[in-house]
Amino acid sequence: MAWKTLDDMDLDGKRVLVRVDINVPVEDGRVTDTTRIDRIVPTIEDILSKGGTPILLAHFGRPKGKVVPEMSLRVTLPALENALGHKMTFVERPDPAALKDLDHGSVVLIENTRFAPQEEANDPGMAKFLASLGDVYCNDAFSAAHRAHASTEGVAHLLPNCAGRLMQAELSALEQALSQPKRPVAAIVGGAKVSTKIELLENLVGKLDVLIIGGGMANTFLAAKGAQLGASLLEPDLIETANGIMAKADSTGCTIQLPVDGLVAREFKQGAGYETLKLGPDTVLEDDQMVLDAGPESVAAIAGAFENLQTLIWNGPLGAFEIPPFDTATVAAAKRAAELTRAGQLVSVAGGGDTVAALNAAGVADDFSYVSTAGGAFLEWMEGKTLPGVAALSG
Template identity: 70%
Template sequence: MSWKTLDDMELAGKRVLTRVDINVPMDGDTVTDATRIERIVPTIRDIRAAGGSPVLLAHFGRPKGQPNPEMSLSRLVPALEAAFDALVTFVERPSRDWIDAQAADAIILVENTRFTAMEEANDPQMAQFLASLGDIYCNDAFSAAHRAHASTAGVAHLLPACAGRLMQAELSALEAALSNPKRPVGAVVGGAKVSTKLDLLQNLVQKLDVLIIGGGMANTFLAAQGARLGASLQEADLHDTARDILDAAKAAGCTVILPTDGRVAREFAAQAPHEVLPLGPETQLEADQMVLDAGDDTAKAVEDAIAGLATLIWNGPLGAFEIPPFDTATVAAAKSAAAQTTSGNLITVAGGGDTVAALNQAGVADDFTYISTAGGAFLEWMEGKDLPGVAALMQ
């Protein structure tokens, strides 16, 4: 796979139209988590160091194609200035003449791209307008790369285009994890429902050596094999699909690891009374019993499997990690993966909101090789789908 980076572009004296993701959580006018802003700092710094001027394009919230003062990017100027240690000039209705009148190294922030319906429609007129504002297009918003919008795809076809530092890191990490991985390669896929990750599972079993399934998803697979799991979360209408995925994995030579035991409780609450019980096709739980986490034998099997891998992709927890002690298996597996990574034996790439939260809870997020904050784009990449924002950089 080949895409240009900032290193391939002549940036001196150029206005660099830079698509970023600064869709950060806020409480009033205070940014409560600046991670997404912090992650674009290297791109902004490198553009300015090379003599260019970043013109930032971004969306914020879901304004549904209409201006909405509560979703104005002007509210983010103080947080951006703090992160960049530089002035940020906000503009509601830019023109090229106005932009060219600004300082040669100015950081310019254009109002929310989604304040018009033309953005999400990838309207050619809007793409042409955006292209008129810059000399080079730089996409640093992998998290929006699965959207074919004017600011993520349309404009990229109209200007010399490249990936920013965050996009570059994301694409390199994902390519190393799935497109051209060191083998054996495995994945932990967890979370509540099979239905949200059908395409993902069907793609992964064709590419992996080991697939570890956890969380509520695992219940559906166990129930499909005959287990009666009481009040456990599972999707009865997907039993045939679960069996098909297991058959496809077998045909492709992918080993699937399902829980062989679980932490079982009668209420979904922190520190609920629970017991560790064996799980398998013969399991017969009582009507009010719920499997809320993988058990100790399963956690050990997962750790052993991870120890045999060269590359691990992680998406989703192994249990109801938000409520102790049902975070036990997730934390144990995460610490094992982190230890293998820091010792140089394993490449680990993780993504998805619950995943990041779980790894933070385990205290190991900084030990993974790469953690994606991209959410939907990360999932669609793992599903094997083409991402319009990435495809546009491959011209």
Template identity: 70%
Template sequence: MAWKTLDDMDLAGKRVLTRVDINVPVDKGRVTDATRITRILPTVTDILDKGGTPILLAHFGRPKGKPDPEMSLKLVLPALQEALGRDVTFMERPSRDAIDALPTNAVVLVENTRFSPMEEANDPKMAQFLASLGDVYCNDAFSAAHRAHASTEGVAHLMPSCAGRSMEAELRALEKALGDPVRPVVAVVGGAKVSTKLDLLSNLVEKVDMLIIGGGMANTFLAAQGIDVGKSLCEHDLADTAREIADKAVATGCELLLPRDVVVAREFKEGAESETVKTEDCPADAMILDAGPDSVAHICQAFDRARTLIWNGPLGAFEIAPFDAATNAAAAYAAGLSSSGKLVSVAGGGDTVAALNKADASESFTYISTAGGAFLEWMEGKTLPGVAALG
């Protein structure tokens, strides 16, 4: 779809309403991880360089439509000023007059948009109020793009709108991965439950050439084939659904890869005694907690054949050794192919980022999305209101 970027906008002398994601972790009044703040710097700097005044709109926590001092963006202000290397004007009750009274090169941070119930209701009155504060709207918060809120969707229809640098990078990476990818495309989908990723699997079997299923999800697919998975995490009630997805894969020509061997243990704890067995030989009193080395070799062969990789979810219980081995090995292999330019690799989702960081593979992937829900909904083929509104 066509959406404008900051390059398409004349920002000289303009007030630029800029929706950002600075929903950062705070402990005892201090920001403990400023990654999300760092990600907005290119957009804020670009607006200032083009002669515009960035007016930052953001949510923080879940205040449920009421002011809550523990969720005030005042807590984020010091870390934001430090990252920008300049003062930022905080406005609890913004007005156009107050904004116009500031010098052109000022940066404004507006109080938590979710302090008003009108934000999540996407109330037209709030959208109109926000639009009155600026001349141009810039959305740089892909992570909130799956929400149709006043500050993410409503206001975009009321003024010239564009994507910020972080949003632009995310959309270009996603377009490369699923919109118009270089084929063959392989997807890794892992995690605990099939039930949380039904839409995702149904969409991917129509879009990708190879689909690797790992984690607890794989157990449900194995059980659906009549394989005894012992005491493993498994959604037996979704056996029919798993078979439908497998049948759809056959119909669309998507190769489905399930574990060939598995790592099993009688207890789930650090350093638990474990053994590797063929998938069909899982002992009745054991749990499948990771994919085995033969499965990893099979996965790496799929990566060798692919030109594009999309990754969401770990291949095993990666939080605890030795059940992180398959995720670590496959991630390291994908990272090597990405570094040498043989693979475009895009990954996202909370556990995925943590797993790839643990495997020291993140920096070599082509793009890592930290957007969580928005990344998943995009992978599911859903329209994201915050992106659609920029078109």
């Protein structure tokens, strides 16, 4: 896909509208995790170094087109200024004329775009108004690129546009992982439910050499093969869907790898007693038993699959990773993937909220080739969907 970057733009003396994602967690009026803020710093610094004036557009929370004081972006200012080492100008009601007279080196943050009902409606009038605030549009919010909003899609058609450094890194990593991967390529898809990832699984089996399924969704696939899994989380109404996905994988030459053993407990709590049991078509668990993690043989099989790969995509944990000891498989597999990445044997791209949390818990997020903070957009890209905010950059 052809999209311009900051390297292709003349920004000297230009006002650069930058769509960013700084929808960060806040407690007691303070930002508690600055990851998303830290990731936009290279784009802002680059614009400043090229003589441009960054004017940041962003949303915060879900005010649904109303002014909600608790969702003001003002709360992010201290963290932004700290990350940039630079004072900022906060603007509640932007005036195009006033923004033409900014001092060189200014950085501006506009109030929450979602305070305006026209934002999420992608209203042409709002897109036109936003375009009047700048000379160039730069989208650095891949995580919001699956939304066709005025600040993510509409305004991109009205100004010269480009991808920011974070968007550029995200798109490059995803193209390398899924559009033009080095083969063999595999994906780990985990999490609780098949129902949330049907389109993802159906798309991936047509593109991968190996699909490793874990978490609660693996139980539905095991049940489709005949396993009786007691009180385990699974979706009986999706057994037919699971069979269809396995049939498609057979026809495309994609190997589906399911757990061959698991940690089985009778209660779902930290430190719960468990036993390791074989899993397969003939498995019959008691009514109160539940599979809460993949077992050691499954982890060994996953690690074995890693040895033959050149590219790995990861979305979702292999078990109930929030509660030890049911994080064992996720942590072990993540550490092995990180080792192979560090050794230069593997390109590893991961994304999704639970995935990022799991990799952070394993202490290996920094060792993966790329870790995306874009939940919904990452998932829709993997599903093969066109993202409006990305498509607008190439149009």
